[in-house]
Amino acid sequence: MADRVAIVTGASAGIGEAAGVALVKAGWKVVFAARRGDQLDRIVAGCGKDQALAVVANVSRPESVQNLFAKTLEKFGRLDLLFNNAGMGAPPVPMDELPYEKWKEVVDVNLNGMFLCAQAAYRQFKRQHPQGGRIINNGSISAHAPRPFSVAYTSTKHAITGLTRCIALDGRAHDICGSQIDIGNAATPMTERMLKGMPQAHGGTLVEPRMDVQHVADAVVYMAGLPKESNVLNITVMATKMPFVGRG
């Protein structure tokens, strides 16, 4: 395990932080990337500087992604895993009221950002020896079914399914695995608003159950640890009683 190297984006909080720390505990060298350097420094200090590196990065900026991968190679020499996790939502408003700027911001992070990071990882996996690696994209239950008033988030998360499958198909020739984790209601800063009530399809609101984010981190460690001959193409990890499976 000593020489397996991962980049986790969106690692300053929530799922990215939990998954990054869990990977370190499982023996991975982990690069924690996000925009808030103070948060990253705090997390990396708890992991040890031989095991972890903090890199301030904005995934929606090509030059920032380039810098993230350059810093990773400089410190650890290769890359085995990208957990493509950084993401954001938009305020829940009817689509006719969503400002175009907000739409573009969500697309820039959730889709363009994940593409830029996946492309940089794919390039590195192809060129290194031994060749190959794994990209785990963070989709969502919203990659399958929308919440009311979520056109930007839902559109980007559906698109991530296409990105995952293209990686899984094109990557075969180079020992590159493409995986997707679709999460429902993990307790993170992003889902705090669920405690107050979420808009539902029937027009009302519902306080929704959440689950411990550690269950997501454990799933990521399992997916990451598979040999390159095996791949979890899709996994759904969700709060058991959240409204999804029963059409509400």
Ligand SMILES: NC(=O)c1ccc[n+]([C@@H]2O[C@H](COP(=O)([O-])OP(=O)(O)OC[C@H]3O[C@@H](n4cnc5c(N)ncnc54)[C@H](OP(=O)(O)O)[C@@H]3O)[C@@H](O)[C@H]2O)c1
């Ligand atoms: N929590 C859930 O139940 C759930 C369900 C389905 C899908 N997801 C997905 O899981 C991922 C993480 O969600 P979360 O719940 O952990 O959210 P969160 O607590 O809000 O954390 C989001 C992370 O993304 C980072 N980030 C946002 N924009 C970024 C950018 N432009 N460049 C780099 N990093 C950026 C944030 O760090 P900085 O602000 O420091 O940049 C933060 O570390 C997202 O893709 C989300 O869609 C979550």
